Amino acid sequence: MLTLTHRLSADVAIAVDLTLALTAEERARSRYQLATEAGQSVRLQLPRGTVLHHGDLLQAETGDVLVRIAAKPEPVLTVKAQTSLELLRAAYHLGNRHVALEITADYLRLSPDPVLQSMLEHLGLQVSAEIAAFQPEVGAYGHSGPSHAH
Structure with missing residues (x-):
């Protein structure tokens, strides 16, 4: 092995x-x-x-x-918004729920969850189910070995 x-x-x-x-x-x-x-x-x-x-x-x-x-590509929800403020608001609400989240300037990505999908759609965001690579944030106190520029 x-x-x-x-x-x-x-x-x-x-x-x-x-x-x-x-x-x-x-x-x-x-x-x-x-x-x-x-x-x-x-x-x-x-x-x-x-x-x-x-x-x-x-x-x-x-x-x-x-x-x-x-x-490895996996099932995810990709969240997009009309404005950066809407995307920030979504990140805030997902962060309050301690959701593993990939954050970029253009979209958020999370593991599929119908309750969170409904909440995000209720907030007026575009949510699409996809198969894509998922790289969630490690967290403020997380340690991932050698530093990575993101």
């Missing part, structure tokens, strides 16, 4: 042996066992609290295998 124990700088342009597509929930787990699409068993054994991001590089404990992490 391939055990991934070290996170490397994602800024390095390097050839990788394998790409692992993981959902947002899977990228937030530091200890996890999964199988690749080819059926190879892989174990994440990273420092507790590690949150992986699209493009991150992991190295096997043996040092001979490099793996790139990819954000």
